[in-house]
Amino acid sequence: MKKQYFLNANIVDPANSVEELGGLIINENGKIEAIGKKVNKNNIPSREKFIDLKEKYIFPGLIDMRVFVGEPGFEYKENFKTLSNAALAGGVTSVVTMPNTSPVIDNVSMVDFLKRRGRDKSKINIYPTATLTKNLEGNNMNEFGLLQKKGIIGFTDGIKTIQNTRVMSRIMKSAYDLNSLIIQHAEDFELAKNGQVNDGIIATKLGLHGIPDYAEKIIVERDLSLLQDYNCRYHISQISSAKSLEVIKRSKDNVNFTTGVSINNLSLNENDIGDFRTFLKLSPPLRTEDDRLSLIKGINQDLIEVIVSDHKPEDEESKRLTFSQAATGASGIETLLSLALELFHNESLKLSKIIQCLTSNPAKILKIDKGSLSIGNDADFCIVDLFKPWIVKKENMISKSKNTCIEDKKLQGKVLNTYIKGVELYKC
Amino acid sequence: MAINNNAIKISQKHLLGIQDLSISDVKLILDEAKKFISLNKSKNKKLDILRGKTQINLFFEPSTRTQSSFELAGKRLGADVMSMNITNSAIKKGETLIDTAMTLNAMHPDIIVVRHQDSGASNLLSQKVNCSVLNAGDGRREHPTQALLDALTIIEKKKKIEGLRIAICGDILHSRVARSNIFLLNMLGAEVNIVAPTNLMPKDIEKFGVKTFSNMKEGVKDCDIVMMLRLQNERMSSSFLSSNREYYEYYGLTPDKLEKAKKDAIIMHPGPMNRGIEIDTKLADDINKSVIKEQVELGVAVRMACLKIFCEK
Numbered sequence: 001m002k003k004q005y006f007l008n009a010n011i012v013d014p015a016n017s018v019e020e021l022g023g024l025i026i027n028e029n030g031k032i033e034a035i036g037k038k039v040n041k042n043n044i045p046s047r048e049k050f051i052d053l054k055e056k057y058i059f060p061g062l063i064d065m066r067v068f069v070g071e072p073g074f075e076y077k078e079n080f081k082t083l084s085n086a087a088l089a090g091g092v093t094s095v096v097t098m099p100n101t102s103p104v105i106d107n108v109s110m111v112d113f114l115k116r117r118g119r120d121k122s123k124i125n126i127y128p129t130a131t132l133t134k135n136l137e138g139n140n141m142n143e144f145g146l147l148q149k150k151g152i153i154g155f156t157d158g159i160k161t162i163q164n165t166r167v168m169s170r171i172m173k174s175a176y177d178l179n180s181l182i183i184q185h186a187e188d189f190e191l192a193k194n195g196q197v198n199d200g201i202i203a204t205k206l207g208l209h210g211i212p213d214y215a216e217k218i219i220v221e222r223d224l225s226l227l228q229d230y231n232c233r234y235h236i237s238q239i240s241s242a243k244s245l246e247v248i249k250r251s252k253d254n255v256n257f258t259t260g261v262s263i264n265n266l267s268l269n270e271n272d273i274g275d276f277r278t279f280l281k282l283s284p285p286l287r288t289e290d291d292r293l294s295l296i297k298g299i300n301q302d303l304i305e306v307i308v309s310d311h312k313p314e315d316e317e318s319k320r321l322t323f324s325q326a327a328t329g330a331s332g333i334e335t336l337l338s339l340a341l342e343l344f345h346n347e348s349l350k351l352s353k354i355i356q357c358l359t360s361n362p363a364k365i366l367k368i369d370k371g372s373l374s375i376g377n378d379a380d381f382c383i384v385d386l387f388k389p390w391i392v393k394k395e396n397m398i399s400k401s402k403n404t405c406i407e408d409k410k411l412q413g414k415v416l417n418t419y420i421k422g423v424e425l426y427k428c
Numbered sequence: 429m430a431i432n433n434n435a436i437k438i439s440q441k442h443l444l445g446i447q448d449l450s451i452s453d454v455k456l457i458l459d460e461a462k463k464f465i466s467l468n469k470s471k472n473k474k475l476d477i478l479r480g481k482t483q484i485n486l487f488f489e490p491s492t493r494t495q496s497s498f499e500l501a502g503k504r505l506g507a508d509v510m511s512m513n514i515t516n517s518a519i520k521k522g523e524t525l526i527d528t529a530m531t532l533n534a535m536h537p538d539i540i541v542v543r544h545q546d547s548g549a550s551n552l553l554s555q556k557v558n559c560s561v562l563n564a565g566d567g568r569r570e571h572p573t574q575a576l577l578d579a580l581t582i583i584e585k586k587k588k589i590e591g592l593r594i595a596i597c598g599d600i601l602h603s604r605v606a607r608s609n610i611f612l613l614n615m616l617g618a619e620v621n622i623v624a625p626t627n628l629m630p631k632d633i634e635k636f637g638v639k640t641f642s643n644m645k646e647g648v649k650d651c652d653i654v655m656m657l658r659l660q661n662e663r664m665s666s667s668f669l670s671s672n673r674e675y676y677e678y679y680g681l682t683p684d685k686l687e688k689a690k691k692d693a694i695i696m697h698p699g700p701m702n703r704g705i706e707i708d709t710k711l712a713d714d715i716n717k718s719v720i721k722e723q724v725e726l727g728v729a730v731r732m733a734c735l736k737i738f739c740e741k
Contacts, residue, residue, distance in 0.1 A: 207566070208569075322546035
């Protein structure tokens with residue numbers, strides 16, 4: 001590989017508190033050699049070719065902490081290859097995959113399979129999680145130690161929550177011993193039973209079973225109480241309501257934990273469901289506008305550290321049903337950044353805060369050397385036109401499943417190129 | 429009264445819910461229905477307004493009165509009526525609602541009447557077929573023809589709706605009848621009280637512009653109409669309520685509770701009734717107060733009106 005020079009770019013690298021016009025040098029091994037305002041036309045060798053980015057933006061490659069891939073078992077929804085292409089189109093260079101596959105990821109041999117498939121079929125960095133409990137049943141804790149030795153980054157039951165408090169407390173103790181990362185999807189099963197949408201005016205109007213916001217709050221509250229005794233590495237996968245945020249705010253001084261939020265809950269609310277749009281059937285559900293606004297506030301107050309796409313590809317057949325029968329989830333990895341940039345354009349969030357929640361914060365939680373443009377790191381990054389307008393169209397989607405919840409939405413800001421280890425793997 | 433064949437204009441292609449209708453749509457339907465009331469009492473009840481038209485009744489959920497009412501309405505207007513009970517055929521073979529819709533659409537019906545256990549099913553169906561769709565009840569969402577026939581019954585008995593105080597009592601949470609009635613009665617200018625135990629009260633329902641009560645005597649106070657809903661017994665298992673006995677004590681319509689309503693208050697019920705659970709059996713049969721039989725009778729007229737209007741759309 002030849003040395004590469006990118007000049008005249010707006011560089012945003014929250015990990016190193018860099019937000020300035022400058023350049024980026026990538027060495028022959030695909031590592032970052034220099035970065036920032038000191039990299040300019042005057043101090044690079046004159047014989048070298050360089051790319052003038054004309055004040056386009058450079059962000060570290062995004063880390064998406066909540067991604068469902070169909071392998072194994074649901075390859076018709078998404079496989080490693082299609083996921084990887086969709087991710088690259090969205091500037092995402094690292095993903096944390098959920099273990100809700102068929103069979104589920106709950107043993108060492110499955111990890112070997114995943115690593116092999118991930119290596120052979122995808123171009124992005126795959127960080128697989130395994131289940132918290134055997135077969136997602138919520139009873140018997142998994143082998144956290146052995147699995148993380150094999151390369152598992154963290155443990156979660158993905159779309160399920162540990163309901164049994166005793167099991168949860170034991171999981172925390174074990175995770176404490178083994179320094180394992182626990183990721184909880186917070187939802188009380190009985191309270192959310194048969195629930196389709198937020199419990200409120202929309203549920204009442206559409207005649208759908210509601211999921212009350214306290215179904216989430218109760219689990220958050222319970223886990224944070226348990227955490228006071230055994231403060232293992234604990235991350236709430238995503239929250240959706242102001243009530244949960246209040247609990248988080250109260251607990252921040254007592255215990256260490258982190259919290260995520262789906263870009264869908266930050267950008268949409270329950271009114272967007274309209275006339276039974278099944279593509280907006282999500283978990284956690286879209287809630288009220290007040291909830292959405294408090295989630296944004298939560299990011300600004302550093303109560304929420306991570307923004308995820310909650311990328312959950314579902315084939316058309318499982319969405320072309322009545323609302324209660326339709327599958328839950330939306331495909332969103334390729335629109336994650338653009339949709340998040342809407343929050344910058346409408347002045348809800350600062351650009352560096354958005355990028356922090358998509359890069360350096362997840363890296364810190366996962367303890368990986370990604371999500372930054374630090375010298376010596378792999379050159380995983382994306383080049384973004386922050387102002388380019390475009391419209392989300394189903395037919396232009398790269399993911400194998402087209403179940404986007406923002407179809408026909410007008411967005412501003414698009415990824416132009418994505419690089420991993422200094423190699424350009426996507427070009428708009 | 430002469431019944432003309434002139435096409436009538438309605439804003440919607442389908443009748444999916446009261447929510448979609450304008451006040452003039454509602455008046456159109458009710459005026460049309462009034463014309464059929466006397467016809468239904470006469471000796472020769474057959475018309476040929478819908479001759480040559482095909483009406484398919486698609487019932488995914490068991491129903492006696494709504495289905496027979498729609499069937500009779502179609503036949504009296506001269507349509508070819510086909511009733512399909514899907515509970516035991518295609519669904520068991522794994523066919524989805526959309527596939528069923530496509531199959532039926534290929535037979536070129538002029539109108540489909542659908543009942544389904546899922547909210548929004550009629551909306552989904554209406555997107556996939558060429559003809560008009562009439563919602564005969566979808567999940568907990570809407571049952572528009574029931575609300576229309578209730579409104580017609582009230583107008584027949586009280587000569588108006590505007591300004592009346594109407595209590596809707598019982599299992600509101602699971603009731604599509606309640607939702608449709610709230611939208612319609614509100615639209616027509618009634619004052620609506622909702623009476624239910626909090627466990628059976630849908631969240632934020634007061635945002636629809638109704639008053640909510642968990643005390644029945646307070647809720648029916650000075651009401652012109654007391655509309656009772658069927659308690660869906662299967663709710664008992666999920667701890668919505670403790671027992672039928674206790675429910676009757678607090679939410680069953682009994683003479684002492686009815687006493688709080690206006691002296692000339694009438695009692696309504698969409699049926700089927702649980703006597704001795706939500707309503708005292710003598711009250712249910714009291715011909716001076718109960719209009720439950722009239723509701724059924726006017727149901728046919730309302731459905732004839734809907735079939736006529738939407739078939740011609």
